[in-house]
Amino acid sequence: MREIGRLLSRAENGEGATVLGAIATGARAHVVGITGPPGVGKSTLVDKLIEHVRRDGLRVAVLAVDPSSPFSGGAILGDRVRMNRHAADRGVFIRSMAARRALGGLAAATQDAIRVLDAAGYDVIFLETVGVGQNELDVVRAADTVLVLVAPGLGDAIQALKAGVLEIADLFVVNGADRPGADMTMVDLRGMLALGPQHRQTAGWQVPIVDTIATTGQGIERLWAMVRQHRESLDAGGELHVRRRDRIRAHVLDLLFERCRKSLLGALDVDERLRSLLGAASSGRLDPHLAADRIFSQWQPQQVATNSVSAPTRCDRREELTK
Amino acid sequence: MREIGRLLSRAENGEGATVLGAIATGARAHVVGITGPPGVGKSTLVDKLIEHVRRDGLRVAVLAVDPSSPFSGGAILGDRVRMNRHAADRGVFIRSMAARRALGGLAAATQDAIRVLDAAGYDVIFLETVGVGQNELDVVRAADTVLVLVAPGLGDAIQALKAGVLEIADLFVVNGADRPGADMTMVDLRGMLALGPQHRQTAGWQVPIVDTIATTGQGIERLWAMVRQHRESLDAGGELHVRRRDRIRAHVLDLLFERCRKSLLGALDVDERLRSLLGAASSGRLDPHLAADRIFSQWQPQQVATNSVSAPTRCDRREELTK
Numbered sequence: 001m002r003e004i005g006r007l008l009s010r011a012e013n014g015e016g017a018t019v020l021g022a023i024a025t026g027a028r029a030h031v032v033g034i035t036g037p038p039g040v041g042k043s044t045l046v047d048k049l050i051e052h053v054r055r056d057g058l059r060v061a062v063l064a065v066d067p068s069s070p071f072s073g074g075a076i077l078g079d080r081v082r083m084n085r086h087a088a089d090r091g092v093f094i095r096s097m098a099a100r101r102a103l104g105g106l107a108a109a110t111q112d113a114i115r116v117l118d119a120a121g122y123d124v125i126f127l128e129t130v131g132v133g134q135n136e137l138d139v140v141r142a143a144d145t146v147l148v149l150v151a152p153g154l155g156d157a158i159q160a161l162k163a164g165v166l167e168i169a170d171l172f173v174v175n176g177a178d179r180p181g182a183d184m185t186m187v188d189l190r191g192m193l194a195l196g197p198q199h200r201q202t203a204g205w206q207v208p209i210v211d212t213i214a215t216t217g218q219g220i221e222r223l224w225a226m227v228r229q230h231r232e233s234l235d236a237g238g239e240l241h242v243r244r245r246d247r248i249r250a251h252v253l254d255l256l257f258e259r260c261r262k263s264l265l266g267a268l269d270v271d272e273r274l275r276s277l278l279g280a281a282s283s284g285r286l287d288p289h290l291a292a293d294r295i296f297s298q299w300q301p302q303q304v305a306t307n308s309v310s311a312p313t314r315c316d317r318r319e320e321l322t323k
Numbered sequence: 324m325r326e327i328g329r330l331l332s333r334a335e336n337g338e339g340a341t342v343l344g345a346i347a348t349g350a351r352a353h354v355v356g357i358t359g360p361p362g363v364g365k366s367t368l369v370d371k372l373i374e375h376v377r378r379d380g381l382r383v384a385v386l387a388v389d390p391s392s393p394f395s396g397g398a399i400l401g402d403r404v405r406m407n408r409h410a411a412d413r414g415v416f417i418r419s420m421a422a423r424r425a426l427g428g429l430a431a432a433t434q435d436a437i438r439v440l441d442a443a444g445y446d447v448i449f450l451e452t453v454g455v456g457q458n459e460l461d462v463v464r465a466a467d468t469v470l471v472l473v474a475p476g477l478g479d480a481i482q483a484l485k486a487g488v489l490e491i492a493d494l495f496v497v498n499g500a501d502r503p504g505a506d507m508t509m510v511d512l513r514g515m516l517a518l519g520p521q522h523r524q525t526a527g528w529q530v531p532i533v534d535t536i537a538t539t540g541q542g543i544e545r546l547w548a549m550v551r552q553h554r555e556s557l558d559a560g561g562e563l564h565v566r567r568r569d570r571i572r573a574h575v576l577d578l579l580f581e582r583c584r585k586s587l588l589g590a591l592d593v594d595e596r597l598r599s600l601l602g603a604a605s606s607g608r609l610d611p612h613l614a615a616d617r618i619f620s621q622w623q624p625q626q627v628a629t630n631s632v633s634a635p636t637r638c639d640r641r642e643e644l645t646k
Binding site for chain 2: 245253260263265281284289299301
C-alpha cells in the first residue's frame, strides 16, 4: 500500500513519465465513473457498492476527484466516512484528488492514477466526481462504465443534466427512491432517454434507470449486477477496446496541451518581446486578439522538463491510514 | 440593437479581431457577475435587479453563460421569463451563450461580448453563469463585482462553495430568506468568511452577506445599493484598474491557449509522423507521456487564421425579440 501511495503521489505531481514508464499498459481493471450533483449521495452509494465488490472477492480502489475545488484542494466529505468503515480492509484503497490549477492536467493525472491502481492489481476502480459540469464530465469520461446519479423530486436536477450527461451515462441511478417525487423523476428520465441522442451508446445496451436508497442499501445489489452486466456488454461488442483507445488518445492530448501551456507561460516569463506585447494589451494599448496573434507567431516552443509536466493536483495522504 | 446582435454573433463565432479592432478599449460599464448552483434563483434575482437598474436610468445588458452545457447549447430557462417581461424595454438587452466545445474559448468569447456591449453603451452588464465549477468561476472572474448566490438550508451548498468561491465572491446572497434554514446558512457563511482566506479582497471592503427573496423582490433594492457601493469602493481604491488589467491579461492568455490547441490539433491531423506517434500510444505500444514528449518536440506551431481562432459558442438569436 505504501508503494502504491508513493507511485500515486508521483503521478499526481506530474512525474508521470518517470514513474509510469515501467507499468504495463494493458488495462484490466473495470473503471466505474460516478457523477451527479453535490448532495445526491454519491459517496454513500460508492460506500455500499464497495461491500458488494468485496463480497465478489474483488479488490477495489476509489479515486474521488474534485475538479471544482481548485484552490483549497478541500477534502471530499464522504471519504472520511468510508475511511472509517473500510480502514481495516486491505482490499480497499481510497484516495482523493483535487485540482490545484490546470484542469486538463487533472484529467491527465487521473488517467495516470488509474494506470497505477490498475497495475497494482485492483479489479474495480470507482472514479467519483462532484458536480455535473464540463470538468466533471471530462474526468468521468475516462471510465468504462459511467453512472449518473439523480436526486428525486428536483426538476432542476433534470434541467441541469442536459445533453452532455445524456451522452456519457451508461446507467442512471435515482437515489433516494423513498423520497417524494422519485417516481416522477424516473418518468422524466425515461422521457429524456427516449428523446435524446445517445452518442456513446453501446450496441445491445439500453441505458437503464435504477432506483436505490443508498443509506439503507436498497437496490445496491441490483445496481452492482447491472454495472457488471454493462462491462460484459462492452466486452462482447468490442466497445471496451474502443473506449480505452479513445481514453488514451484523450490522455495524450491532455498531456500535450499541458506542455503547450507550460511552455507558453514560461516563454512569456522570460522573453522580453512577448512580455511587452502582453503588457501592451493589458494596459489597453493593443487589441487582445492582435496581441495573441503576435505572441503566438513569435513564440518558439521549448520542450518542458518531462518530469514536471503538470503538477495540478494535491493529494491527501489518507491512504496511509489503510496500510 | 440589430447591429449589436450582429457584432456579438461575430465575436462569438471567433471573428474577434476583425470585429473588435475598431472598438475602443476603455471599459466603462460595470460588469456584475452572478453565480451559484442551479435552482438557487439567479435568473429571478437578475430579473428583479434589472428593475432597479432601469429605475436609476441606466441601460442594462444580461449575458447568460452556460459552460456546463457543451453539447446541446441548451437554452437557459430563466431567459424566456425575462424576455417576456423586458421585451418592450429598449434599455434592456439579453443574450445567452453556451459552450459548444472549447472552454478556454468560452471565457474569451465572453470577454469579447462584454467589450461589444460596453462599446454599445450599456452601463451595467450582468454576467450570469450556471453552477459553481471551475469553468463558471473562470467566466465570472471577468466581472468587476461578483455575487455568489446560496440557497438556504443546504449544508451541501456550503460544502460545495469551497475556497474557490470564497476567493472570488464580493457579495454573498442568501436567496429564499423565508425558507427554513436561512438563518443557519447566514451564520455558516459568516463563519466561513471569518475563517477563509480572501485572496481577491478589496481594500476597505468587507464581503457582505445579503438576504433576499427574489420571487417577491424583498431585499433586492438593498442588494443593488450594495453592488453600486462595491463599484465605488473598487474605484476609490484603484482596484478597478487592477482587476481590468488582470482581466485583459487572462483574455490574451485564453486566446493564446486556444491558438495553441487549434494549431496542435491541426498538425496532428495533417502531419503523418505526429499522427503515428499518437496512434502508437492509443494502441498501447508507446507510453502516453513519451508520446506527448515526442509529438511536442517535433511540432512546428503554425499560425492559425485569426478570424477563425475560436468558435466554441453558439448564441440564441433571442435578442431579435428585443429590437
